Amino acid sequence: xxxxxxxxxxxxxxxxxxxxxxxxxxxxxxxxxxxxxxxxxxxxxxxxxxxxxxxxxxxxxxxxxxxxxxxxxxxxxxxxxxxxxxxxxxxxxxxxxxxxxxxxxxxxxxxxxxxxxxxxxxxxxxxxxxxxxxxxxxxxxxxxxxxxxxxxxxxxxxxxxxxxxxxxxxxxxxxxxxxx
Amino acid sequence: xxxxxxxxxxxxxxxxxxxxxxxxxxxxxxxxxxxxxxxxxxxxxxxxxxxxxxxxxxxxxxxxxxxxxxxxxxxxxxxxxxxxxxxxxxxxxxxxxxxxxxxxxxxxxxxxxxxxxxxxxxxxxxxxxxxxxxxxxxxxxxxxxxxxxxxxxxxxxxxxxxxxxxxxxxxxxxxxxxxxxxxxxxxxxxxxxxxxxxxxxxxxxxxxxxxxxxxxxxxxxxxxxxxxxxxxxxxxxxxxxxxxxxxxxxxxxxxxxxxxxxx
Numbered sequence: 001x002x003x004x005x006x007x008x009x010x011x012x013x014x015x016x017x018x019x020x021x022x023x024x025x026x027x028x029x030x031x032x033x034x035x036x037x038x039x040x041x042x043x044x045x046x047x048x049x050x051x052x053x054x055x056x057x058x059x060x061x062x063x064x065x066x067x068x069x070x071x072x073x074x075x076x077x078x079x080x081x082x083x084x085x086x087x088x089x090x091x092x093x094x095x096x097x098x099x100x101x102x103x104x105x106x107x108x109x110x111x112x113x114x115x116x117x118x119x120x121x122x123x124x125x126x127x128x129x130x131x132x133x134x135x136x137x138x139x140x141x142x143x144x145x146x147x148x149x150x151x152x153x154x155x156x157x158x159x160x161x162x163x164x165x166x167x168x169x170x171x172x173x174x175x176x177x178x179x180x
Numbered sequence: 181x182x183x184x185x186x187x188x189x190x191x192x193x194x195x196x197x198x199x200x201x202x203x204x205x206x207x208x209x210x211x212x213x214x215x216x217x218x219x220x221x222x223x224x225x226x227x228x229x230x231x232x233x234x235x236x237x238x239x240x241x242x243x244x245x246x247x248x249x250x251x252x253x254x255x256x257x258x259x260x261x262x263x264x265x266x267x268x269x270x271x272x273x274x275x276x277x278x279x280x281x282x283x284x285x286x287x288x289x290x291x292x293x294x295x296x297x298x299x300x301x302x303x304x305x306x307x308x309x310x311x312x313x314x315x316x317x318x319x320x321x322x323x324x325x326x327x328x329x330x331x332x333x334x335x336x337x338x339x340x341x342x343x344x345x346x347x348x349x350x351x352x353x354x355x356x357x358x359x360x361x362x363x364x365x366x367x368x369x370x371x372x373x374x375x376x377x378x379x380x381x382x383x384x385x386x387x388x389x390x391x392x393x394x395x396x397x398x399x400x401x402x403x404x405x406x407x408x409x410x411x412x413x414x415x416x417x418x419x420x421x422x423x424x425x426x427x428x429x430x431x432x433x434x435x436x437x438x439x440x441x442x443x
Contacts, residue, residue, distance in 0.1 A: 025252040032258055035320030043388040089389055173389040175322060 033180040041086065041172040042067060042149055048094075051153055052162045059160050062152045069104060069147040071176065078142045083134050083177040090127040091169040092120045097154035098168060104144035112144045120168075210286060213296050216442055217347045217359030218430030221286075221294045228284030228298065236279040243272030243309055265318065268309050270333040276305040282342075292351040296361075299344045301417050307336035321382045325390070328379040331399045335376075340369035340405075342417025347428070355434045363426035368416035369405040376400070 044065070051060050072078050092098060098120045104113040113133060120127045133141050151168070153160075160166075210226040211234050212219045228234065244264045251260065279302045286296030310333040321329070347361030378397035385391050405416060416422075431443045 022247050023252040024246060024250040026250055028257055029250075030257050031261055033318055035316070035318060036322035037320045038322045038325075038382060038390050040388045040390045040392060087389055171387075171389045178320070 033178075035178050035180070037176045037178070039071070039174050039176070041174045042147065043169075043171045044149075045167055045169050046151065047167045048160050048162055048164060052160050054162065059153060061155075062150060064148060064150045066105075066146055066148045069144050071174070072142050072144055077176075077178075080178040080180050081135055081142065081176055082179045083132065084141070085130060085132045085175040085177075086115065087173050087175070088118060088127075088129045088131075089171040090118065090120050090124070090129075091167075092122065092124045092127065094160075094166045094168055095122045095158075096156050096160070097121050099152040099154060100170065101148075101150040101152070102172075103148045103150070104141065105146040105148065106140075106143040107145045109146075113138060113141045210284065210296065213286070213347060213349060213359070213361070214345075216430035216432070217349055217361040217428050218357050218432050218443070219349060219359065220351070220357050220432055221288075221349055223288070225287040226285060226296075228281050230282050231280055233284055234279070234281035234300070236277070238275070238277045241272065241274040243268035243274075262318075265311070265314060268311060270309060270311050270330075273306060273308040276303065278303045294349040295347070296349070297346045299342065299418065301340070301342050301414075303338070303340045305336075305338040307338075308333065310334040316380075321380075321392075325382050325384060328381045328395075331376045331378045331380070331397060334399065335374045336371065337374070338369070338371045339367065340413065340417065342366040342368060342420070343426075344419065357432040359430045361428040363428070364419065365424035365426060366417050366420045367405070367422040367424065368413050368420055371401065371403050371406070373399070373401040 042065075046063065050063060052058075053060055072081070086102075088100075088102075090098075090100070100118040100120065102115040102118070103111060104115075106112050115131050118127070118129050135142060149170070151170070210221075210228065213221065214234075244267060248264050248267075249257075249260050279300055281298060281300045284296070284298035284300070286294060288294050312329040312333055313331075315324075316329050343363050343365055345361055345363040347359060349357060349359035351357045376399035378399065379395045380397070381393045381395065383391050383393060404422070405413060412420075432440060433443075434440045
């Protein structure tokens with residue numbers, strides 16, 4: 001009987017009173033949080049009517065639009081952003097070339113960042129461009145509150161015919177790299 | 181944000197329990213009166229040292245083990261964190277309960293009557309791991325095109341209260357001891373979010389290179405007491421504006437010297 005009780009106690013002790021341990025290291029707790037956030041930016045479609053003044057019968061050489069750019073209104077985002085990458089995709093079905101200028105402004109309309117002109121040749125259906133801004137070298141970019149997109153029709157000997165359907169599609173996205 | 185992420189995981193990796201529950205029927209400790217005001221008390225008086233006399237802490241999580249995050253190996257902390265993040269599910273949760281005695285004393289009024297008075301603070305928190313939100317904060321949406329991030333996983337409730345209490349334990353006869361405790365609760369802090377719904381998805385489409393879709397988003401956090409959290413949160417636990425009331429009763433009855441019933 002005693003042997004039986006001893007066996008039970010031994011098995012119980014082995015099962016319930018023993019456990020395994022492992023060394024833990026609390027000295028190297030250094031979590032780097034570096035999320036990458038992609039957000040849609042500006043997109044538009046323009047056709048031949050947008051570049052033609054039917055009342056005067058002349059071309060409109062430049063179309064400009066200014067939009068709010070609110071990404072950096074939050075101080076948290078301003079403090080944590082290390083890099084921004086803009087991707088542009090343009091599909092030009094015009095038989096004319098275009099120049100697209102993207103410029104960022106602060107709240108007082110001062111220029112904070114100019115993206116080099118995008119030159120799209122006629123009937124280029126797969127124009128792709130990428131522009132990267134390192135905040136360390138361009139800290140002014142963080143004060144951007146507006147973005148201007150200017151679409152310039154390159155001069156040509158032939159004028160746009162409003163009866164011939166042609167389009168230019170502009171797509172863009174911003175990818176923001178953070179280090180929190 | 182980084183500290184918040186770390187805090188969630190650090191407190192979730194500890195699992196500690198005090199002796200509070202087994203203090204039940206321990207007549208030798210004054211804390212037993214908090215569990216059963218009808219306990220048999222043998223001493224003349226007691227005085228608790230603030231904070232030290234009773235500190236109860238329970239922290240646990242169901243998602244992973246400490247070794248998963250703090251194992252002593254060559255992997256970086258980020259690698260361990262990412263593996264843990266991969267293995268947890270939205271049904272895992274962290275639970276924290278802490279109770280601190282600020283004031284606790286008692287004295288024997290006469291041979292049969294013992295009176296005790298005190299004040300303690302208690303924090304309760306339960307939070308389910310909002311896996312999608314944590315992954316969204318940690319990785320961002322860029323690696324997860326076409327994945328739907330659910331908002332409904334965010335479920336959390338936290339309460340901080342102060343309790344002012346006074347109790348009396350009376351020995352009716354050799355067999356029977358009865359007791360009662362009156363409590364005034366002061367709620368200082370409450371944060372709650374549940375019943376959230378909706379999702380956030382980043383996709384590509386013909387309209388733009390990327391597109392953010394917010395679908396049926398309906399989320400909210402109800403809070404009270406956080407306006408002046410640094411100044412008021414502790415002072416409001418002592419008879420602050422949001423009061424409640426509680427009443428405990430207890431009985432100890434000896435059927436024989438060896439057998440007794442505690443209610």
